[in-house]
Amino acid sequence: MPGGSSKRRRTRERDIERALQQGHFETVADQIMEVQGPAPNAWQPPADPLTGASGAMGSSDQEIKVQASFWNSQAGTTVSSSKPSRLQRQKHQLNQLAFDAKARDFELLEKRGTSLKTKRETYAKYGW
Known part of the structure; x- marks a missing residue:
């Protein structure tokens, strides 16, 4: 509710919460957006510096680079x-x-x- 006072806004939010608790989801139907999360297989674990992709074992084999x-x-x-x-x-x-x-x-x-x-x-x- 743009431009309304803070008291009206709080009252409106409480009314919406009560309606949702009672199961009346049509009160927020116009505010619902479709949200898509990342693909379930998109996360890749971070590479372990000890094993690494190059197969190096330990810090003595690795070159440290800080740009x-x-x-x-x-x-x-x-x-x-x-x-x-x-x-x-x-x-x-x-x-x-x-x-x-x-x-x-x-x-x-x-x-x-x-x-x-x-x-x-x-x-x-x-x-x-």
């Missing part, structure tokens, strides 16, 4: 780089910090993968 753009005063344009330079590492620039965070993330995932026991190993140790 960052910087202003190059000599060239007068922006420059993209995926690995931080020595100067960027010394100045603790954001791309170096992001690069380190990604490296630590891979290390933690690798440690987690090696520390988890299989069901067979757990059964052999505890018997359950």
Whole structure:
């Protein structure tokens, strides 16, 4: 109800709620739209960095890439780089910090993968 006062709007909303609770769906029939969700098979699980599509095992086999753009005063344009330079590492620039965070993330995932026991190993140790 456009242009109505807030009291009228609240009263109208309460009336609609009461009608819906009683099963009178025709009160909101003009407001119903057809909604289509995503296809049920559209979701794909994220790739595990430990196994990956390339079959790499662990972070030592993987190259870490963090894309960052910087202003190059000599060239007068922006420059993209995926690995931080020595100067960027010394100045603790954001791309170096992001690069380190990604490296630590891979290390933690690798440690987690090696520390988890299989069901067979757990059964052999505890018997359950």
